Amino acid sequence: MTARQETAGRDERFAGLVERQSRFLFRVAYALLRNAHDAEDAVQETFLKLYRSASWETIENERAFLARVVWRIALDKLRKVRDVPLAGDPALPTIANPEEAAVTANWNAAVHRLVDALPPELRQPLALSTVEGMNSREIAQTIGIAEGTVRTRLMRARRILKQKLAGLMEGRYEKR
């Protein structure tokens, strides 16, 4: 086999990897960045880094490995854009009048805002748990914390969300 054939074969295998994992990586990045453009950038950066390192051919669990890489890249991106204010706790200002109350009928959007307003140590595992097929073990590997910690944080995050959601449903935050 010539060097050219080897390179072509290698490129083909890498293209296969891109085909298999791009969307999954996009969702992982999006869970953290909440911006499609930034998430795509993170995915591209991940594959570029991987291609240059040439270590991708020896990866055992490519999904877990790639999730970890894209997560770190997304975290770096998030640090760079930290100055941009995140959507704060939406419960207080958004239900100011009947029109806004009508908007909160879209519970999905309200919950997403509540998730965004969680502290990072709770938001990150919760956001990853929403990525299709990611279990506690994979989340722990991706973030780099213990699996038990992931479960505890998920429970705490969920409890907080339920409390706030209940408050929203009862109109607790309505301005009088």
Added chain:
Amino acid sequence: MRSDEPDALDRVLDEALARYSSVEPLAGLEQRVLDRLRNGSAAPRFRFNRWLLAAGLAALAGMLTLAILWNRPKPLPRQAVFAKVRPQPVRGFEPALRPARQVRRYARRRVSRPAPLSPEERALLALVARAPDQARAALLDLARRSTEPIQVERIKIEPLRIDDEKQDTK
């Protein structure tokens, strides 16, 4: 209604969370990634080579500078002292002074040349060449004189006579 609330909350929460990351990327993500790989894989190599070249050139320049400094003739101690002397500004003659850099260059030029012999030194050299014994005796005599204590004869000063002077003026 209250009894249904936890279930409703869970349902709303689960549904919302399921949609939290279910965003699809723009069509053609894989192709864009591969395109960027094709475009991006060549650029870093070039950048690396360019940096390598720049680093090599810098190292070469550094080595040349060191070699030049190393081989430069070292000035003699006396010359070094002379070179350190800076011209002091003289009041009233400031316009005549040269700029500092020019003075330093002038000093360096003078330092690098051996100082010419004075007429006395030349005469001494000629004497040593012509009559070494005589020169040796002269040097010994000079050395002896320089170490001997100087003897000065007593000076006697007579007091002035004021009366005589007055009489003379009259």
